[in-house]
Amino acid sequence: MRIGTWNVNSLRVRLPHLLDWLATDPVDVLGLQEIKCLDEQVPREALEAAGWKLVTNGQKTYNGVAILSRLPIEDVSRDMPGFADEQKRVIAATIGGVRVVCVYVVNGQAVGSEKYEYKMRWLAALRDYVFNQVQAHPRLAVVGDYNIAPAIEDTHDPAVWEGGILCSEPERAHFRDLLGLGLGDCLALQPPTGTRFTWWDYRQAAFRRDMGLRIDHVLASPALTSGLRETRIHLEPRRLEKPSDHAPVVASFALA
DNA sequence: ATGGTCGGGAGCCGA
Numbered sequence: 001m002r003i004g005t006w007n008v009n010s011l012r013v014r015l016p017h018l019l020d021w022l023a024t025d026p027v028d029v030l031g032l033q034e035i036k037c038l039d040e041q042v043p044r045e046a047l048e049a050a051g052w053k054l055v056t057n058g059q060k061t062y063n064g065v066a067i068l069s070r071l072p073i074e075d076v077s078r079d080m081p082g083f084a085d086e087q088k089r090v091i092a093a094t095i096g097g098v099r100v101v102c103v104y105v106v107n108g109q110a111v112g113s114e115k116y117e118y119k120m121r122w123l124a125a126l127r128d129y130v131f132n133q134v135q136a137h138p139r140l141a142v143v144g145d146y147n148i149a150p151a152i153e154d155t156h157d158p159a160v161w162e163g164g165i166l167c168s169e170p171e172r173a174h175f176r177d178l179l180g181l182g183l184g185d186c187l188a189l190q191p192p193t194g195t196r197f198t199w200w201d202y203r204q205a206a207f208r209r210d211m212g213l214r215i216d217h218v219l220a221s222p223a224l225t226s227g228l229r230e231t232r233i234h235l236e237p238r239r240l241e242k243p244s245d246h247a248p249v250v251a252s253f254a255l256a
Numbered sequence: 257a258t259g260g261t262c263g264g265g266a267g268c269c270g271a
Contacts, residue, residue, distance in 0.1 A: 009271085010263055034271085036263065061264050062271095107271055115270090147271090201271090202261035245262075245271080 001096055002028045004250035005143035005216055006237075007104070007199075011035035011066065014244055015043050019050055021237050027250050028070050029095050031102030031143040035064035042066070059088035065104050065144075071096045083125035092133070097255075098224070099137035101130070103144035111168045119147075123174035127181070134181050139255075140221040142183060145199075145246065147215055148175045150185065154196065154214035166215060184225040186218040186251040192233055199246045200238070207238055218251040227254035 004027040008014040011032060022030075035042065039058040047054050047068065056066040057078040065088060067073065077092045079085060092101040103126065108119035133140055148171045155161035163169070179185060187196065197212025206212065218231065234248040 013263070034263090062269085109270080204260065242262085 001098060001255055002026070002250050002252045003031075003098070003100060003141045003143060003218060003220075004029070004248050005031045005033070005102070005145070005218060006248035007033040007145040007216060007244060007246035009034050009036070009244040009246065011064075012037055012041065012043060013242070015046060017237050017240055017243065019046065021234065021248065022050060022052065022068075024236075026234060026248070029098070029100055030068040030248070031091075031100065032066040032068065033064075033102070033104035033145045035066050036061060037064060055091060055093055057088045057091040063087045063089055063104055065089060065091045065102050067091055067093050067095075067100060067102050069093075069095045080125050080129045083122075083129070085122070085125075089122075090129075094137075098139040098141060099133060101133060101140070101142040101144075103142065103146070105145060105147045107147045108165050108171070110165050111163070116165065120170060120174070123171070127174065127177050130178055130183070131181055134183070134221065138221060138223045140183070141224060141251075142178070142219045143217070143249075145215060146175065146217050148172060149213045149215055150175045150188070150217075156197065156211045156213070161213070166213060178219060183219040183221060184228075186220055186225065186228060186231040187214065187233070187249060189225065189228060190231045192231070195233065195235070198233055198249055202245050216246055216249050218249055220251065220253070224253045224255075227256065228252070229254055
């Protein structure tokens with residue numbers, strides 16, 4: 001099973017890119033972030049006509065997440081139980097016996113800001129939520145835009161990024177906590193031969209200059225990573241006109 | 257040159 005993640009930065013705007021990329025058969029289950037629309041505004045017909053099933057946790061203007069799958073989608077769960085949050089950032093479902101959690105982690109804006117404090121509270125809730133998911137689901141993947149570059153090599157320029165937002169020690173400690181629950185970071189387990197980045201700012205021709213960060217991650221339980229075959233960053237959609245600022249990341253697992 | 261680019265949606269907010 002191939003499980004992926006892609007921050008599309010508006011599902012409605014990116015629909016042609018998404019459909020064209022899906023037509024190349026890159027993935028079986030895909031978590032989407034920043035769909036930026038309500039559930040009733042999701043272009044459901046076009047995706048279903050292309051053979052995809054879809055569950056969403058949408059929000060007007062900001063945030064919003066979804067899971068796309070070829071196989072039937074079961075036991076859908078939205079948001080994190082016990083964490084009151086007006087922002088739609090989590091959706092989970094079981095597909096082919098694998099629990100897939102799709103997250104859009106808070107950006108945080110700047111270290112020390114109110115949004116950063118919200119990010120810290122949110123990541124603490126995520127740790128508790130994922131802890132419960134690990135107990136309940138031996139086959140577990142937690143995919144998404146984490147808005148955390150886990151290590152110094154995950155930024156193009158440490159002088160610019162180290163210690164700042166997406167790269168601060170408290171954020172990285174939260175990321176390590178998730179790995180400490182027993183999950184593996186698939187891209188770190190299989191570093192790609194090309195760029196290791198998954199996001200590039202729209203400004204300053206950052207993509208062309210590979211001035212990026214690795215902030216989109218596929219984390220998976222040992223039952224999955226024991227069969228990890230390949231993890232790929234799909235640069236093709238990032239090269240198109242009017243792209244998302246993120247590239248899809250896909251991990252392929254052999255299921256026993 | 258003290259910004260730079262997107263998306264959403266109607267003025268700026270968020271990334």
